Amino acid sequence: MARSHFFTGLAGLLLFTSLPLVTSTPTIAATVYTGDRLDGAAVIDKLDVSDLPAGQVTKLWFRVTDNAIGQGWYVPVVVVKGAKPGPKMLITAGIHGDELNGISVVQHLAQTLDPKTLSGTLVAVPGLNTPGLMHSTRGFTSDEIGTNGENLNRIMPGNADNGGPASRFAGRLWSNIFIGNADFAIDLHTQSRGGAYPGYVFAQTAEARQIADWLRPDVIGMDAGIEGTVENMLNPAGIPAVTYELGAPEKFDTPMIERALRGIRNVMIGKGMLAGKADLSDPAPFVGNVVTDLASPRGGWAEIKVKLGDDVKAGQAVAVIRNPFGEEIATVTAKTAGHVLSINIDPRTEPGDMVVRLIAWSDSGVCSQAGCPDTSHK
Incomplete structure (x- = not known):
């Protein structure tokens, strides 16, 4: 997929010439830094976890697109790269701006993992939909009054160059954060405003069902999915993925968050990223289709x-x-x-x-x- 770039002309040349010279054949993909910093963290235009330091936690801001006043929409990214090799796990939350439990799950997971004992890499995005989160709305509400937003979780993989504002935002997330940085993925949600779910996982494939079983939710839905969702577009791209619904919107539900963390650690144990034995103490899930x-x-x-x-x-x-x-x-x-x-x-x-x-x-x-x-x- 074609990618948009923020730097052209002299600014792009200066950025390029400021990077270390490499005499060997250059890699096709690498993390692209803009040279800016936000709240002390480096700002990136593209993520490639392969060139980040092992055994460390790296906190970044991804500048997704411009907003209506020529400033940037920024998304936080935390990469916990283990000292030992292993799979890359992508965990995302907040693609709907009124669904908040997953953000706390991602924050707690990234804070508590020890990269020195981790095998593989966690790529954690605690808040995909910046304008939606600011307006507390389900959609990508990029206008000044926070209305008429598109559903980012129906337009993946987007169009980074030729779509509307939401499609470009989705396309940049897809091509510059998701693809190349995930061997499997968990997208965290809640029910939308006015409703509540239990712990509920959507699974499409045998590989996704295995992830769902490790997560140990209340309910597993074997579901063919909806085109344009993160989960349903990653699976055909060869990246096993599930959607995990975590209760009700607009709040942090501590028991639900703790349960999700247990399940995600089970997945990491099952995938060989963490040592130990899976905690299957939660009741076996109801499975429906x-x-x-x-x-x-x-x-x-x-x-x-x-x-x-x-x-x-x-x-x-x-x-x-x-x-x-x-x-x-x-x-x-x-x-x-x-x-x-x-x-x-x-x-x-x-x-x-x-x-x-x-x-x-x-x-x-x-x-x-x-x-x-x-x-x-x-």
Whole structure:
């Protein structure tokens, strides 16, 4: 994929001539430094972990694109490069600006890993969507009032040169941070505003399912995916990846964060990056491959009658809808049996809004226990 560059003319020449001369054949890819520093950390235009020092933690700012006033959108990157060789693990969070638990997970993981005992490299990005995080919105809200943002997790791998603002931002993340710096990946999310998930992992392939089993979430969804997501575009690119949903948005949930950290360390043990034995003390996950949304037929105040993780029967009432006077005007019932995967935590409900989401297993579902036939489209 073509890449955009911030430096041309004399500025680019000065940057080039300031680098050490190498007499041997130059490598095709290398970390590109802009020469700037932000909060004491170097700013980069491209990451290549192969040329970073082993046995150390390197903190960087990636200057993704320009914003509307000619300044930069910056994304933090932490590279923990082990003293011993091993795989490269990419962990990302905050591609939706209202989904915050993953940011704390990434921060704690990077702070607690010892590079001297690590085999391989952690590439951690605690906050992909800078404008979305600033505006506390799901989308890439790059305008001045924080509205009308595109979903960065539907337009990967983007177009770094010829797309709109969100597509260029996505394209630069994809080509200059993700590709070449990951042998496998975990993209951390939560449910979006107004809803809540348990610990829930989407898995597409056999390799992704292995990662999901090590993560030990509450639920594993064998899912063919949605084109344009980080996970669904990395898998066809030969980089096994999962999406891990961590509860509810707009807060740091300590138990959920700690559970995710246990699971990620299990993955690192399984991949040979850390010594030790996997911690499988959390309950075995429910595995499903069919998801059903139960929607409200009326607008009003939703009273949810089930909890995350409940098993419901066909015909069971899962929510009632009340009018402003508190009178019951509708009942939402389960069409089929299933496991409660998501619930609304905001009682304000529009007609047609999902109030409860169920997951179940079907032997005739698109995906088997081992994976899905199509890993880039749904």
